[in-house]
Amino acid sequence: MLFRRPIGRACVRPIFAPTTAVRGFQSVYHVESxxxxxxxxxxxxxxRAYNKFVPTHGFTKQSVDLAIADLQLRPENLGGLFGIGLQVSDVVNELIMYHLKHTRANLSRYHDEAGKLATEGAKVRFYMQKRLLDNVPIIKYYHQALGRMILPTNLGIFLTELxxxxxxITYYSGDKSNDFAWYSKRFALSSVFVQSELFMLGDTTPDYSATISFMNDRVSDIDTLGYAHIVQDEDLLLEKEPIIPTITVDHHIHTQNTYFIAVPxxxxxxxxALLQIAPSKMVSSIRVSFPELEEQDEAEEFDDDEQLYKSSKAVLAQQDSKTIELHQTTLNNQNINFLLVPVFRSKLIYNLFASTLFQHFAISxxxxxxxxxxSGLHTLNxxxxxxxxxxxxxxxxxxxPDMQPPNFITGAAGALVSHANIYNVEVAAIAVSAEGAFQLDMxxxxxxxxxxxxxxxxxxxxLKGDYVQIVKELAKVKKASSGSNALYI
Incomplete structure (x- = not known):
């Protein structure tokens, strides 16, 4: 029931109509509960809270309290039903989930209008536009919702709703796929929707026309994705839970420093170059590991699918098991912590890493x-x-120049900036223009x-030294190894 227990896989579902159906990978099994x-x-x-008070008070417990009063209900009489008095985060998460489900339910109002469109792609764009514009009444506070959605404890249930x-949307648009394309289309569309919502937060054009144009361009890129086969589909068919890493912090030297610099x-x-020009000491190390796989009994027997799953995840875990060193230096009488964030193939780790960093260090x-x-000719934003x-x-x-739509950041910097916003930490991000910046290893x-x-x-x-020259020399080494005038990762 509402507010009764910590947010988790089953926290929100009981409030809404239960469903016993499972969304299989064939469109004919689409759930219509x-x-x-x-x-x-x-x-x-x-x-009542969502429609009347969230537009002015945001996704807060105050909006729910005002709704209870507006309905002339007495909170003291609702304790047995709601569990009033539990953590505020539970109340806020319930309200966010209501927004997601309410706006998804609204799509059914547009079936007649969508039916007049000729192609599946046109219908996808139509439904996506309607869904995005449903954010307008609460857009002023939507950053609060997005900030909570990406918290590791909440990520699973909100990804399910996404x-x-x-x-x-794909089903309403006429998708009839019953093979790997079922996954390809839906995961691609989820990615486009998230990018469009992030774009929308900074859109100042009338009627959010820039957001709609941004979304249309990206939907065009996946119009033919139903005919593509993606490597990750095999993992999806195994229907296994993702393996979540453990992130631990080892403090070598206790530090009260709260100024951090993160470099991808x-x-x-x-x-x-910063290590070379500024004498530093390692104060902490942050380790990403997968104990679930490391402690696996090698003699344990699996069926073929299970063995394939374990083997593929073991390879991924081996690649993503890394230790990050946190160094501290003193510049102009100010202590600064700085670290290098490695590439992780599992994007979930960036959010887990950012969450761990903000929980273990009092970053200001x-x-x-x-x-x-x-976009444009800028090298930096x-x-x-x-x-x-x-x-x-x-x-x-x-x-x-300040970053403006359609530009955005993702990966390590995106996770850190998002968590800084949640923790109300001063944050500045500088982005370097790169081709294929959102494609791993490209x-x-x-x-x-x-x-x-x-x-x-x-x-x-x-720094007032040879810092820029050192960076140039280090870049030349990387350029020589890549064999071109560009740098690759």
């Missing part, structure tokens, strides 16, 4: 770097939180962008 049971008192309260949305692996020359200020497919305090002295960073950028970033870092940290 009611999405929200409006007869339940819990949903009446959530509905894929349910993609399933509904692709921009390693920025990190290595974060500077991180990223790659992004920047910056993304700065409203509470980020820049020094009053002239800085080259202030001249870096990123490429011109060395001039890396040098521009080095100039900004040198000026911002007041």
């Amino acid at each position: 009611p999405i929200i049971d409006d007869s339940k008192l819990e949903n009446r309260i959530l509905g 894929h349910n949305l993609s399933d509904d 692996e692709l921009l390693r020359p920025i990190y290595d 200020k974060l500077l991180c770097f990223a790659t992004s497919e920047l 910056k993304l700065v939180s409203q509470n980020y305090r820049l020094p009053e002295k002239p800085l080259l960073l202030k001249q870096v 990123e490429k950028f011109d060395i001039s962008g890396l040098v521009d970033l080095a100039v900004i870092v040198d000026d911002y940290l007041g």
Whole structure:
């Protein structure tokens, strides 16, 4: 029931109409059970909170409290039904899930209009547009919802609802696939929808026309995806739970420093040059491991599918088992912690890593770097939180253009910036223009962008040395190994 227990796999489902059907990988098995049971008192309260108070008070417990009062209910009489008084995060998560299910249910209102469209692709765009525009009444506070959705404890249940949305849209649009294409289309559409929502947060165009254009362009890229076969489909057919890594922190030297700099692996020359020019000491190490696989009994017998699953996951775990060193240096009488974030093939690890970092360290200020497919001729863009305090002295960073839609960041920097927003931490991200910036192992950028970033870092940290030249020399080594004028990861 609502508010009764910590958020988890079954926390929200009982509030809404139960479903006994399983969404199989054939469209003929599409689930058509009611999405929200409006007869339940819990949903009446959530509905009143969502429609009347979230647009002005956001996704907060206050919105639910106001809804209870507006319905002339007495909270003290609802304790047995709701479990009033439990963690606020549970209440907020219930309200967020109501938004997702309510807007998904709204899609059924547009079937007649969608039926007049000729192609499956046109219908997908139509339903996607309707769903995105349903965010408009609460867009002012939607960053609160997105911030909570990506928390590791919440990620599973919200991802399930995201894929349910993609399933509904593809089915309503006329998808009849009954093979690997079932997964290909839905996972691709989920990715497009998430990107479009992130784009929407910064869209200032009338009627969010830029967001709709952004979404249409990306849907066009997957129009023929139903005929594609993706490697990950075999894992999906095995219907196994993802293997979640364990992330541990080992403090070698206790530090109270709260200023952090995070550099992704692709921009390693920025990190290595900092190690060379600024004397530092390692204060902590962060280890990503997979105990579930490491402790597996080698003599244990599996059937063929189970063995295939374990083998593939063991390879992935071996690649993603890494130790990250946290170094500390002193620059201009200020202690700074800095670290290099490696590439993880499992994107889930970036969120788990960011969550661990913010939980174990009292971070008050974060500077991180990223790659992004920047539009225009810019080599750099910056993304700065409203509470980020820049020094009053002239800085080259202030001249870096602000990131605007359709540009965005993902990966390690995306996870860190999102968590900084949740923890109300000052954060600034500088993105270097890169081709294929969102495709693992396919990123490429011109060395001039890396040098521009080095100039900004040198000026911002007041290094006053050979930092930029060291970055250039390190970049030449990487360029020589790649055999071109560009850097690859």
